[in-house]
Amino acid sequence: WPQFRRGQALIVAAVGAVGVLSLNGHKEFRFLLPIVPVLSVLAGSGLAEFRIRWPRVSLWIVAIGVATNFGAWCYLGLVHQRAPVAALEWLAQKQAESQDFSVDFLVGCHSAPYRSSLHVQQGCAATRFLDCSPHAVNGTLTRNR
Numbered sequence: 001w002p003q004f005r006r007g008q009a010l011i012v013a014a015v016g017a018v019g020v021l022s023l024n025g026h027k028e029f030r031f032l033l034p035i036v037p038v039l040s041v042l043a044g045s046g047l048a049e050f051r052i053r054w055p056r057v058s059l060w061i062v063a064i065g066v067a068t069n070f071g072a073w074c075y076l077g078l079v080h081q082r083a084p085v086a087a088l089e090w091l092a093q094k095q096a097e098s099q100d101f102s103v104d105f106l107v108g109c110h111s112a113p114y115r116s117s118l119h120v121q122q123g124c125a126a127t128r129f130l131d132c133s134p135h136a137v138n139g140t141l142t143r144n145r
Contacts, residue, residue: 007045014038084111102126
């Protein structure tokens with residue numbers, strides 16, 4: 001019974017944290033990262049209980065989990081959102097061939113790995129970005145104009 005109450009407390013804490021974060025107008029997935037360890041503990045305790053009750057089925061659940069995570073790793077690590085990196089590799093190649101060109105980045109703020117791929121030196125590619133700096137509106141900083 002005490003273990004069940006601890007599990008309930010973790011569930012309430014995780015759901016409460018997600019609820020509070022959902023109230024914020026600026027949502028990003030990285031804000032949920034501190035909740036992942038709590039959810040991992042809950043998943044581990046549930047899998048341990050499952051293993052005690054149904055040992056053969058739990059082995060299949062682990063195998064399916066490993067296989068799906070490997071598949072997700074392959075896709076997310078090698079294919080998903082590869083375009084910004086490939087585009088900057090192409091630009092770096094063009095920069096090595098000719099130093100007389102310019103680039104306008106019309107993408108979301110900080111979504112292109114600019115500094116790590118395209119090394120801009122004196123006299124090289126001219127680059128321009130969208131302005132993402134905050135603006136003061138009625139004494140409050142905001143990204144809206």
